[in-house]
Amino acid sequence: MAFKRVLIANRGEIAVRVARACAALGVQSVAVVSSADRGSLVTQVVDEVLCIGPAPSRDSYLNISALVAAASYTGSDAVHPGYGFLAEEPSFVEACTDAGLTFIGPPASVMRQVGNKLAARALAQELGVPVAPGSVAVRTGATASRIAAEVGYPVLIKAASGGGGRGMRVVHSSAQLGPELQTASAEALSAFGDGTVYLERYIEHARHVEVQLLGDGHGHLVHLWDRDCSIQRRYQKIVEEAPVTALPDHLREEILSAAVRLGRAAGYQNAGTVEFIVDMEREAYYFLEINARVQVEHPVTEAVTGVDIVANQIRVASGEELGISQDEVQVDGHAIEARINAERVPGFSPSPGRLTRWEPPASERLRVDTHCFPGYLVPPYYDSLLAKVIGHDTDRPHAIAALDAGLANLVVAGVETTLPFMRHILGQRGFRENAFNTAWLPHVIEDFSEKIR
Amino acid sequence: MEITSEEILAVLRVLRESDVEVLDIRLGELELHASKVADDHHLNGTGTSATRAVENTRVGTRERDAATRQLVEVPENTAPVALPAPAEGGAELVEISAPILGIYYTASGPDAAPYVTVGSTVQDDTTVGLIEVMKSFSPVLAGVRGTVRDILAKNGELVEYGETLVLIEPEQGRQ
Numbered sequence A: 001m002a003f004k005r006v007l008i009a010n011r012g013e014i015a016v017r018v019a020r021a022c023a024a025l026g027v028q029s030v031a032v033v034s035s036a037d038r039g040s041l042v043t044q045v046v047d048e049v050l051c052i053g054p055a056p057s058r059d060s061y062l063n064i065s066a067l068v069a070a071a072s073y074t075g076s077d078a079v080h081p082g083y084g085f086l087a088e089e090p091s092f093v094e095a096c097t098d099a100g101l102t103f104i105g106p107p108a109s110v111m112r113q114v115g116n117k118l119a120a121r122a123l124a125q126e127l128g129v130p131v132a133p134g135s136v137a138v139r140t141g142a143t144a145s146r147i148a149a150e151v152g153y154p155v156l157i158k159a160a161s162g163g164g165g166r167g168m169r170v171v172h173s174s175a176q177l178g179p180e181l182q183t184a185s186a187e188a189l190s191a192f193g194d195g196t197v198y199l200e201r202y203i204e205h206a207r208h209v210e211v212q213l214l215g216d217g218h219g220h221l222v223h224l225w226d227r228d229c230s231i232q233r234r235y236q237k238i239v240e241e242a243p244v245t246a247l248p249d250h251l252r253e254e255i256l257s258a259a260v261r262l263g264r265a266a267g268y269q270n271a272g273t274v275e276f277i278v279d280m281e282r283e284a285y286y287f288l289e290i291n292a293r294v295q296v297e298h299p300v301t302e303a304v305t306g307v308d309i310v311a312n313q314i315r316v317a318s319g320e321e322l323g324i325s326q327d328e329v330q331v332d333g334h335a336i337e338a339r340i341n342a343e344r345v346p347g348f349s350p351s352p353g354r355l356t357r358w359e360p361p362a363s364e365r366l367r368v369d370t371h372c373f374p375g376y377l378v379p380p381y382y383d384s385l386l387a388k389v390i391g392h393d394t395d396r397p398h399a400i401a402a403l404d405a406g407l408a409n410l411v412v413a414g415v416e417t418t419l420p421f422m423r424h425i426l427g428q429r430g431f432r433e434n435a436f437n438t439a440w441l442p443h444v445i446e447d448f449s450e451k452i453r
Numbered sequence B: 001m002e003i004t005s006e007e008i009l010a011v012l013r014v015l016r017e018s019d020v021e022v023l024d025i026r027l028g029e030l031e032l033h034a035s036k037v038a039d040d041h042h043l044n045g046t047g048t049s050a051t052r053a054v055e056n057t058r059v060g061t062r063e064r065d066a067a068t069r070q071l072v073e074v075p076e077n078t079a080p081v082a083l084p085a086p087a088e089g090g091a092e093l094v095e096i097s098a099p100i101l102g103i104y105y106t107a108s109g110p111d112a113a114p115y116v117t118v119g120s121t122v123q124d125d126t127t128v129g130l131i132e133v134m135k136s137f138s139p140v141l142a143g144v145r146g147t148v149r150d151i152l153a154k155n156g157e158l159v160e161y162g163e164t165l166v167l168i169e170p171e172q173g174r175q
Helices: A012-025 A064-073 A090-098 A108-115 A117-126 A141-151 A174-192 A249-265 A298-305 A309-317 A396-408 A419-427 A441-452 B005-017 B049-055 B066-072
Strands: A005-008 A028-034 A048-053 A078-080 A155-159 A169-171 A197-201 A206-215 A221-233 A236-242 A270-279 A284-291 A334-341 A357-359 A366-370 A385-393 A411-413 B022-027 B030-035 B057-061 B092-097 B102-105 B127-133 B136-141 B146-151 B157-159 B164-170
Touching: A005 A012, A005 A064, A012 A028, A012 A309, A012 A366, A012 A385, A028 A064, A048 A064, A064 A078, A064 A090, A064 B102, A064 B127, A078 A309, A090 A108, A108 A117, A117 A249, A117 A284, A141 A155, A141 A174, A141 A197, A155 A174, A169 A174, A174 A197, A206 A249, A206 A309, A221 A249, A221 A298, A221 A441, A236 A298, A236 A419, A249 A270, A249 A284, A270 A309, A298 A309, A298 A334, A298 A366, A298 A385, A334 A396, A334 A419, A366 A396, A385 A396, A396 A419, A419 A441, B092 B146, B102 B136, B127 B164
Parallel strands: A005 A028, A005 A078, A028 A048
Antiparallel strands: A155 A169, A155 A197, A206 A221, A206 A270, A221 A236, A236 A334, A270 A284, A334 A385, A357 A411, A366 A385, B022 B030, B030 B057, B092 B164, B102 B127, B102 B157, B127 B136, B146 B164
16 A cells, blocks of 8 residues: 555544545544534544634535645655535645645546536447437527427426536426526526536436446546435435346446446546436437446445445555456345435424434444444534445345344434434335336425424 | 624624723624633633633523534534633733644744844834745744743644744733
């Protein structure tokens, strides 16, 4: 291992996750925290802690010069960005490189290419990977109307530089198209600094399927199979599982192969995910986007493949060869992840505060990734993820049982969480029978709010 | 009523720099009581500045929302606020803390005289040191009139955001 010290440019559970991977590799780790995170769990599991700024993210976790300075001054060799914050910001990659630091992720040029959805879509088309019927960038209402009429309503407006569901809108009729186009473009401009939007056919009965890629700097690239993340609320994933079990094998094979072709063509290195939408009625899949980072839901893949994605990110970034052949990556059983957020259901409004009780479950069939502890103050400045509980067993029904038992044994008090709602989802017949799509969850939320009223 | 611990710290900073001794704020359901003098929350001059901030600040709320109440009661997760620290002879010292993370310099160059030494008199706009972030230097200003009583940060060493650099005894009778 060429690295001696890695700086973790993130917070919360992923910072703890990266620190543990460093420890497993015998690499020292440095945590940077905002003033609101001085007492956070990561400070207990790293070799050095630095406070880099006040609570607001823009002054701390998004402050490139403070992060690069902290890495340089602590003698770190590399920076792990986690997910979110600056994980997919090419200028951060360049700032690290300019300061002589290794960024643990793909090169800036690759990140730029795959980060723009229209560029990534063009790459997919070149390779013959299907993309959802739609358009290149639309600039006028007239062009949009013509394209929408061609692909048929409902259509989806998407932001070229977007992510996390922002700037996305479903339009059901031509009368709505003009005003929605303007709103989406304005939203995209303010959120991503780029108002470019495009249209895609909206697939009503869809599953969200994604493929985990892992590549090194020596031309090796493998997939770690697939995940199903169709349980979503406003395009935010709530429950994720691996492998995909709702699709026929031939379709899965095509998707896996398309993902690897895309990764190779883009010169992809490190961990990344290729996302697809699958039209269940047409049995057709379409490329969505490439995420150039480790994903929140990576533990389900780690559970079924036994490959430590975060440790491998660090290893390959240090220049080592991947050393894993495609044939060696086998799927063992099934894993399901439930995200426990500090939120009040049904509105999903944040519920920060002090955890008066926090007792995570433990069993051989469970993994809990968390930064929580009894007495921890959940700060109001950041995202509300408290923990990811992952159930792993021989098959999907047993994995559901393992996860459900785990959630039943998770004790949390002091803040409101999505725990009761997660258990409600697991109890749904539609979930147990694997008979859901990306539009399923809103009905379950309605149902749940009736129940708790 | 939602109030963040940062906002409370901002109020405390304003209080510290003003001539006001006791401050009561009522915003809807929320009450904030802060005092520079020893009232029913006696100041004994021990402990860290953060714990003093807690002792000297009483935040009450009639709201039954536990989350909101817990939020405002917890300043210890935040940067130590530069509340006056007691000095010998009863005067209170003002902590000048690092506004950014970086390398601290007590002088403008290796051969230059230090900006201030113990005993130096400073004005609000006196430079007490420099912080370098990747070759970009920013001055640290005293922000208060008085006398330097201690310099805690060492020349050429890394300082964190919020770390105490210099202690200043403010000038008395400043009206």
